[in-house]
Amino acid sequence: MKYKYILSAILVSSLFFISCNTADKKEALNAEQEKVTSDFNYNAEQFADIKILRYQVGGFDELNLQQKKYVYYLTQAGLAGRDIMYDQNYRHNLKIRRALENVYQNYTGDKNSEDWKKFETYLKRIWFANGIHHHYSNDKFKPEFSKEYFDTLLKETNTALAGEAYDVIFNDADAKKVNLNADKGLLKGSATNYYAPDITAEEAEAYYAKIKVDKNTPIEKGLNSKLIKENGKLTEKVWKSGSLYGASIDKIIFWLQMAKEVAENENQAKGLDLLIKYYQTGDLKIWDDYNIVWAKSTEGDIDYINGFIEVYNDPKGYKGSYESVVQIKDFDMSKKMEALAHNAQWFEDNSTLMEEHKKKDVVGVSYKTVNVAGEAGDASPSTPIGINLPNNNWIREKHGSKSVSLGNIIEAYNNAGGTDRLKEFAFDENEVKTEEEYGQLADKLHTALHEVIGHASGKINDGIGTPKETMKNYASTLEEARADLVGLYYLPDAKLVEIGISPNAEAIGKAAYDGYIRNGLLTQLIRLNFGDDIEEAHMRNRQLVSAWVFEKGAKDNVIEKVTRDGKTYFVIHDYTKLRALFGDLLKEIQRIKSEGDFKAGKALVETYGVKVDQAIHKEVLERNSQFKSAPYSGFINPVLVTETNDAGEITNIVVTQPESFTGQMLEYAKNYTTLPDEN
Numbered sequence: 036m037k038y039k040y041i042l043s044a045i046l047v048s049s050l051f052f053i054s055c056n057t058a059d060k061k062e063a064l065n066a067e068q069e070k071v072t073s074d075f076n077y078n079a080e081q082f083a084d085i086k087i088l089r090y091q092v093g094g095f096d097e098l099n100l101q102q103k104k105y106v107y108y109l110t111q112a113g114l115a116g117r118d119i120m121y122d123q124n125y126r127h128n129l130k131i132r133r134a135l136e137n138v139y140q141n142y143t144g145d146k147n148s149e150d151w152k153k154f155e156t157y158l159k160r161i162w163f164a165n166g167i168h169h170h171y172s173n174d175k176f177k178p179e180f181s182k183e184y185f186d187t188l189l190k191e192t193n194t195a196l197a198g199e200a201y202d203v204i205f206n207d208a209d210a211k212k213v214n215l216n217a218d219k220g221l222l223k224g225s226a227t228n229y230y231a232p233d234i235t236a237e238e239a240e241a242y243y244a245k246i247k248v249d250k251n252t253p254i255e256k257g258l259n260s261k262l263i264k265e266n267g268k269l270t271e272k273v274w275k276s277g278s279l280y281g282a283s284i285d286k287i288i289f290w291l292q293m294a295k296e297v298a299e300n301e302n303q304a305k306g307l308d309l310l311i312k313y314y315q316t317g318d319l320k321i322w323d324d325y326n327i328v329w330a331k332s333t334e335g336d337i338d339y340i341n342g343f344i345e346v347y348n349d350p351k352g353y354k355g356s357y358e359s360v361v362q363i364k365d366f367d368m369s370k371k372m373e374a375l376a377h378n379a380q381w382f383e384d385n386s387t388l389m390e391e392h393k394k395k396d397v398v399g400v401s402y403k404t405v406n407v408a409g410e411a412g413d414a415s416p417s418t419p420i421g422i423n424l425p426n427n428n429w430i431r432e433k434h435g436s437k438s439v440s441l442g443n444i445i446e447a448y449n450n451a452g453g454t455d456r457l458k459e460f461a462f463d464e465n466e467v468k469t470e471e472e473y474g475q476l477a478d479k480l481h482t483a484l485h486e487v488i489g490h491a492s493g494k495i496n497d498g499i500g501t502p503k504e505t506m507k508n509y510a511s512t513l514e515e516a517r518a519d520l521v522g523l524y525y526l527p528d529a530k531l532v533e534i535g536i537s538p539n540a541e542a543i544g545k546a547a548y549d550g551y552i553r554n555g556l557l558t559q560l561i562r563l564n565f566g567d568d569i570e571e572a573h574m575r576n577r578q579l580v581s582a583w584v585f586e587k588g589a590k591d592n593v594i595e596k597v598t599r600d601g602k603t604y605f606v607i608h609d610y611t612k613l614r615a616l617f618g619d620l621l622k623e624i625q626r627i628k629s630e631g632d633f634k635a636g637k638a639l640v641e642t643y644g645v646k647v648d649q650a651i652h653k654e655v656l657e658r659n660s661q662f663k664s665a666p667y668s669g670f671i672n673p674v675l676v677t678e679t680n681d682a683g684e685i686t687n688i689v690v691t692q693p694e695s696f697t698g699q700m701l702e703y704a705k706n707y708t709t710l711p712d713e714n
């Protein structure tokens with residue numbers, strides 16, 4: 036499963052949720068989305084409803100040459116399959132894309148006209164969506180230029196595009212990529228190319244019902260093939276070497292073989308060997324064998340996914356979309372987490388929990404952040420922010436799974452917004468400056484504390500059920516609140532400086548507290564439609580924590596609600612007392628969980644975490660409306676450039692940034708055209 040940002044109309048401001056309900060994948064998003072921009076230019080461009088961003092590849096320079104080659108070959112393998120995704124999305128996508136690219140590169144007429152700009156936007160939307168349907172809504176794009184204009188372009192550039200592939204650009208056919216409305220026919224109503232157009236959902240279902248699989252170790256049947264009709268009989272055309280998509284797959288195999296030669300360890304090489312065999316044979320049993328090795332392959336600094344993996348694009352849920360992501364361990368974050376895990380007992384012993392609720396032998400939770408080095412297929416330009424694989428359940432249960440956050444992607448999302456929103460909601464210059472200097476680091480430390488220490492802390496009294504049983508629908512909010520509070524309590528602690536992960540206890544504490552309160556009481560409301568209650572567990576937790584300390588600290592003026600020029604701010608006056616309040620709430624929430632006190636848990640969440648102050652919500656939405664930006668974001672990939680000696684051997688590989696989205700898309704078209712127009 037991958038985790039993607041979902042955007043609703045109100046979030047026209049680079050704010051996002053993730054589709055998963057696995058609580059901990061969302062953690063990396065705990066920060067508000069008003070983070071500061073560093074020197075790196077995250078924003079490449081904007082068109083239609085799309086924003087194109089860039090990401091940096093932290094840690095790449097720390098790799099040795101062999102590791103760099105490993106990353107390079109794996110990213111090449113990923114890109115070699117790029118065309119597959121276009122063809123999977125729609126049978127005419129490659130033909131249309133190539134015709135438009137030909138026009139784009141050869142047209143010599145007026146390129147300042149409105150028509151040309153509309154044509155350009157249409158092509159960019161296709162590049163972004165890997166086809167002529169919107170990546171999120173699944174609706175076919177409507178060109179804003181006329182048929183007559185398009186005809187002129189085709190003619191003047193000698194571009195051939197006719198028949199169905201031409202007509203479909205302007206007519207109403209194949210209007211939906213993935214149709215989930217059964218009345219229209221799940222397959223007949225979907226434009227995706229996983230089934231021949233004359234096959235119905237019922238026929239496909241009957242076909243796959245007949246394929247018997249081992250009950251205990253079922254293969255993912257239908258994952259890597261197109262279902263077609265031959266002489267009236269259903270049969271599968273498997274995506275493998277020598278068959279459908281064979282030309283692409285052979286290129287993928289070539290690069291995987293190169294990667295295998297420079298793998299970091301035996302297990303990685305063994306995995307690649309199986310993946311290659313799978314691509315050669317199309318045997319889904321080998322795909323399972325591969326996934327078992329892959330799931331257990333946790334040594335080494337580099338990891339990847341490559342294959343036909345997610346089935347969201349098939350309304351019947353059998354067929355895997357091609358995708359690839361190559362990742363490097365986040366060395367900086369790993370160091371912080373290791374230092375925390377190493378000291379987990381100290382944090383438990385020194386927390387504000389009641390003695391009987393402290394664990395005697397606490398073990399830090401392991402949490403993995405990686406940095407992406409390259410993406411392709413379904414993972415690009417629209418990218419996941421977390422990956423949890425393999426998908427096959429029996430493998431997950433028997434052999435384990437791997438779950439990672441894509442740290443540099445999340446960082447890029449957070450930074451792309453610039454400082455304008457921060458300046459709107461921060462009380463003064465000082466608050467802005469603290470955030471700019473320390474906000475990002477404070478966030479990282481908070482995430483690390485939350486995950487490694489927070490979720491590991493505390494114990495349930497003997498005879499009391501699990502929080503899921505005792506706290507029911509309030510369990511996740513309370514668990515997230517507890518983990519956040521552990522982080523908040525320790526962020527200003529000198530211990531973090533002592534163990535070498537914080538530069539300045541006071542400054543980090545201030546940045547973290549300012550940011551948390553600002554988000555919990557103001558900015559996170561941007562994500563909510565006016566009039567709605569807060570439903571999502573992390574959002575409930577943040578408001579609960581912020582509203583509780585605001586109320587309890589009121590008599591000492593710990594946090595003051597200030598109105599200036601009709602705008603509301605929350606200003607922290609006493610950071611020491613605030614820390615103590617966080618500690619008090621931590622103790623109370625742990626007590627509730629340890630004792631299974633449902634009534635108190637419910638009261639806490641319902642009183643502080645659910646209802647929204649309507650006047651403030653209205654004001655926040657109004658203040659936020661000035662920050663217009665496209666609702667969907669995606670990324671161009673950094674370019675890995677090889678340096679070679681006279682003998683042609685790679686001597687170094689460096690990361691560079693592409694100049695533009697268009698430039699990269701045309702580069703890809705030039706270098707990774709691996710399939711014919713029709714497959």
Ligand SMILES: [Zn+2]
Nearest residue numbers: 059062515518
């Ligand atoms: Zn959490």
